[in-house]
Amino acid sequence: MSTTTTDTKRPAAAAPKTAAGKAADYLDQRTSVGVAVKEFARKIFPDHWSFMLGEFALYSFVVLLISGVFLALFFQPSMALVYYEGENPASMHGELMSIAFASTLDLSFEVRGGLLMRQIHHWAALVFMASIVTHMMRVFFTGAFRKPRELNWLVGMLLMILGLLAGFSGYSLPDDVLSGNGLRITDGVVKSIPIIGSYMSYFIFGGEFPGEHIIARLFTVHILLVPALILALIGLHLFLMVLHKHTQFPGGGRTDKNVVGYPLFPVYAAKMGGNFFLTFGVLALMGATMSINNVWNYGPYDPSPVGAGAQPDWYMLFLEGSLRLMPGQTEYVIAGYTLSLNVLIPAVIIPGLLFTFLFVYPFVEAKVTGDTREHHVLDRPRNVPVRTGLGVAFLTAFIILAVAGSNDLVATHFQMSLNAITWALRILFFVGPVIAFWITKRICLGLQRKDRELVLHGHESGRIVRFANGEYIEVHTPLDDQERWLRVNYDAYKPLEIAPATDARGVKRKGYKADKRWQRLSKFFFEDRVEPVTPSELAAAHSHGEHDSLGSVHEQHDALPAGASSTEQER
Amino acid sequence: MKALAARRHHRAAPVVLLLLALLVTGGVYAVLAPSPAQAETASTADIETGKKLFQANCATCHGPNAEGTAEAPSLVGVGAAAVDFQVSTGRMPMQMNGPQAMAKPPQMDEEQTAALAAYVASLGAGPAIPTDEQVDPALGDPAHGMALFRTNCSMCHNAVGAGGALSEGKWAPPLTDVSPRNIYQAMLTGPQSMPVFNDANITPEDKRDIIAFLDEQRDGSAGGISLGSLGPVSEGLWAWVVGLGLLIAGAVWIGAKSS
Structure with a gap:
């Protein structure tokens, strides 16, 4: 072999010839933007439709910004009073x-395309929150919040709360009767907070409700404060996503150390672009054909009237429902001061508990698993039965509250008694989540057992074979490697094991009680579990005792009761 | 004129003048006075037919002479408007017991309804059936009607009359398909859970304004499909079904389009 020297340096890149190339080169020589472009263009995205739910939130937010700028050109956030001169609507x-209401009518009926923009903006707000919630469900149920993504979960939670705030502040801007009712409830909720409540209310409204300032203040919150915070947090959210790399669903060849998918450029750039246009298209279609929040139906705000069917937008409905379910008798007067538990509990404490659960869950789960590894492969929801059950219980509570918030519409549309619905929902709010948790957990465990069964014995083929000695067996088709990987490759955590209460010399150990509590919680999580099939179990299941000697038949059947029972013994 | 002037001191002049004055006063009264409770003169034959219909269809609950029983109220003095409202919307005769009588296809035809109304009206004075002019939406002011509707009606019937729930299974029905005459009668007579809005409370012109406002709602919504005019709950439902539904269907499609 002759030795040759090869120049490992690549030839210098040819000078760009096209106009675009020259421009890119000009930019790159001055900003080194090529490094970032290369990093992003090569970022790998795994294929799954549920990974696009977060994108929907992002793109609806873009639609919100664009349509919102249009609306801000015509809307006047003033509570000064005018007589409406316009002919439309006649009523x-x-x-x-107020000028706020008049300018809303004006931009709906006089500004070309104004009503379309208003409707797109409002539908985009509803879809924005809905896609955030579905994205959160995907992240929660697949365990994508585990290390290293706990902080990004918190950023996402903050984004959701800011979304609620953006929606609420925008909803109140037109100064119509319906949103005014919502502000009145807000006022009541703030006033229910002990000691500081009434001061807070005067602070927010600039005096007694409704005052003359709230619309202008909400306008600043809605178009400046909240969008700026959302934009900043979206930046952080996406930065952390790029930093952590994307999670992926389990499957053959997918580990915590790789990402299997396609690069951003060109495949995912095309898909994401398509997704953006899809979101834009759906929102424009909804804005063009379905009316939303016709404020002229409700009329200009006046504190006296309340219409039947007065409800907030869907993402606030749980709060409305919580207030509607709470019995009103729990208001106490203590030494001349009123303590309104009938408002404080449903509107402050219950939402507080629900949000706290979401905030702390990733940390609680990390603690009870005792697992400090990084996780990039997602869980199948069935493989973590208690988490899945808790998630479904949470959703059940949320949905029960939302139904309670629409109890009058349920009553009219299903011809039921409003009082009966309210009582049924009061009970269901406590019982429903428990039942939902229990059923979900059982279903998960059942699916895991089904997976075990499949891995050990293969698919039923429907072929029955009779042996020479008269014995019948059903032939099972073994799983292929991909199918098997999916079903055996998961962690079945065991409850925490803690150090004993006393050390070797019989001295009480500090922190034992806390450890004991965590252990109890860990038991709640992992007491009932189905272990994945181990290689030795698989080998045992594939051996069929005396039938191994039957040679050719062995190739065709992979399962026998004898094999299955030996597996049980090994456990 | 001379002959007339010559006779002005005639003995009979005061009597003739008095008679003339009475005639003019009576004539003016007959022309200008508000129509009495029974506007259309019901013939005795109508009342007779009405009485037979009443005894066959209504007397079981309301009593043989409409004096009321433990099950149903007395109809003496409810007037023709109440009967016309209840019978022409099919609420009476009642189909079944429940929290409130439900509207259904009317059981009586127009003639029978008129006869029943005439009979009940003959039992005691009450509100009459409004004239076509009183309920003509074209003559009303929808803006004033809306202001009245917002303060008097919307807390039960929803902001644009899409209906709403009351306690214990009762409800305020949607007003979207109710005829102007029936809307007027309902305000005047206060059927079932509804309070009476008499003419001192909401004048006949105000009632017509309300009808004009409700009529304006039937032209549909400026922004597209009205989604039942039920407010944010139906909007939220459709945001999930149509919005998220289409987006997820699209995502599945885009996700499945593998490179």
Whole structure:
């Protein structure tokens, strides 16, 4: 072999010839933007539709920004009163109203494309929150919040709360009767907070409700404060996503050390672009064909009237429901001061508990598993039965509250008694989540057992074979490697094992009680579990005792009761 | 004129003048006075037919002479408007017991309804059936109607009359398909859970304004499909079904389009 020297340096890149190339080169020589472009273009995205739910939230937010800028050009956040001069709608002509309401009517009926933009903006807000919630469900149920992504879960939680705030502040801007009712409830909720409540209310409204400032203040919150915070946190959210790399569903060849998928450029750039246009298209379609929040139906705000069917947008409905379910008798007067537990509990404490659960869950789960490894492969929801059960219980509580918030519509549309519905939901709010948890956990365990069964014995083929000695068996088709990998490759955590209460010399150990509590919680999580099939179990299941000697038949059947029972003994 | 002037001191002049004055006053009264409770003169034959219909269809609950029983109220003095409202919307005769009588296809035809109304009206004075002019939406002011509706009606019937729930299984029905005459009668007579809005409370012109406002709602919504005008709950439901439904279907499609 002759030795040759090869120049390992690549030839210098040819000078760009096209106009685009020259421009890119100009930019790159001055900013080194090529490094970032290369990093992003090569970022790998795994294929799954549920990974696009977060994108929907992002793109609806873009639609919100664009349509919101349009609306802000015409909307006037003033509570000064005017008589409405416009002819449309006829039911508003000559009415006394705030300038905020009048400019909303004006931009809906006089500005070209204004109503379309208003409707797109409002539908985009509803879809924004809905896609955030579905994205959260995907992240929760697949365990994508585990190390190293706990902080990104918190960022996402903050984004959701800011989304609620953005929706609420925007919803109140037109100063109509319906949103005014919502502000009145807010006022009541703030006032229910002990000691500081009434001061807070005066602070927020600039005096007694409704005052003359709230619309202008909400306008600043809605178009400046909240969007800026959301944008900043979206930046952080996406930065952390790129930093952590994308999670992936379990499957053959997918580990915590790799990402299997396609690069951003060109495949995912095309898919994401398509997704953006899809979101834009759906929102434009909804805005063009389905009316939303016709404020002229409700009329200009006046503190006296309340219409039947007065409800907030869907993402606030749980709060409305919580208030509707709470019995009103729990208001106490202590030494001349009123303690409104009938408002404080449903509107402050219950939402507080629900949000706290979401905030702390990743940390609680990390503690009870005792697992400090990084996780990039997602869980199948069935493989973590208690988490899945808790998630479904949470959703059940949320949905029960939302139904309670629409109890009057349930009553009219299903011809039921409002009082009966309210009582049924009061009970269901406590019982429903427990039942939902229990059923979900059982279903998960059942699916895991089914997986075990499949791995050990293969698919049923429907072929029955009779041996020479008269014995019948059903032939099972073994799983292929991909199918098997999916079903055996998961962690079945055991309850925490803790150090004993006393050390070797019989001295009480510090922190034992806390450890004991964590252990109890860990038992709740992992007492009932189905272990994945181990290689030795698999080998045992594939051996069929005396039938191994039957040669050719062995190739065709992989399962026998004898094999299965030997597996049980090994455990 | 001379002959007339010559006779002005005639003995009979005061009597003739008095008679003339009475005639003019009576005539003016007959022309200008508000129509009495029974506007259309019901013939005795109508009342007779109405009585037979009443005894066959209504007397079981309301009593043989409409004096009321433990099950149903007395109808003496409810007027023709109440009967016309209840019978022409099919609420009476009642189909079944429940929290409140439900509207259904009317059991009586127009003639029978008129006869029943005439009979009940003959039992005691009460509100009459409104004239076509009183309920003509074209003559009303929808903006004033909306202001009245917002303060008097929307807390039960929803902001644009899409209906709403009351306690214990009762409900305020949607007003979207109710005829102007029936809307007027309902305000005037306060059927079932509804309070009476008499003419001192909401004048006949105000009632017509309310009808004009409700009529304006039937032209549909400026922004597209009205989604039942039920407010944020139905909007939220459709945001999930149509919005998220289409987006997820699209995501599955885009996700499945493998490179």
